[in-house]
Ligand SMILES: Nc1nc2c(c(=O)[nH]1)N(C=O)[C@@H](CNc1ccc(C(=O)N[C@@H](CCC(=O)O)C(=O)O)cc1)CN2
């Protein structure tokens with residue numbers, strides 16, 4: 001199947017999940033994540049602000065902050081088009097919608113967290129397969145932003161996808177620029193992809 005067709009099919013499946021089911025899956029995913037050994041010490045964590053039918057992150061993000069983790073979220077890079085910057089979230093953060101209507105922190109240089117400083121990056125996805133391949137919204141933002149990581153630039157960084165169960169698919173078509181994930185967490189389990 002064509003990648004775009006597959007994306008539409010997976011987006012439709014995701015949109016068909018009821019709000020209570022979505023919330024229940026998010027709660028289960030949060031429990032799995034927070035139980036990981038690497039989360040037992042405070043870390044610098046990159047997350048995302050969920051929109052529409054994505055696995056919801058508001059409660060998870062709030063819990064990560066209240067546990068003392070330092071939280072950053074993506075901003076569309078103002079200069080390096082197609083890349084993401086991560087900005088730390090704090091009580092005084094001003095939120096502005098980006099061109100996709102996703103809230104992001106107003107750009108403040110002091111809040112920039114270089115990718116190299118993050119320990120864990122939680123990424124949204126449209127689909128994933130059993131080899132850790134990821135299908136996103138089609139902007140290539142995470143692929144571009146993580147290209148240096150994939151070449152070994154910051155080996156301590158773990159990239160973890162958060163997903164609804166219906167987002168798994170047996171095999172995704174893989175493009176040369178696609179960046180595979182270390183783990184994907186669904187309500188039922190933590191998928192570990194050895195690299
Ligand atoms: N919550 C969240 N944040 C994220 C991403 C994401 O997938 N989810 N991204 C992952 O890369 C980046 C933004 N990339 C995106 C690329 C395309 C579309 C998009 O096409 N969205 C709508 C149209 C939105 C609108 O204009 O209302 C669409 O479904 O067609 C959205 C985000 C960074 N932040």
Ligand SMILES: Nc1ncnc2c1ncn2[C@@H]1O[C@H](COP(=O)(O)OP(=O)(O)OP(=O)(O)O)[C@@H](O)[C@H]1O
Pocket residue numbers: 134135136137138139140141142143144147175177178
């Ligand atoms: N490292 C890169 N350098 C240049 N272009 C890239 C790179 N990675 C991806 N792209 C471009 O981005 C476009 C979208 O890629 P793709 O469909 O794989 O995005 P995605 O992973 O689904 O999206 P996202 O990461 O934003 O959720 C492709 O046309 C591809 O050419």
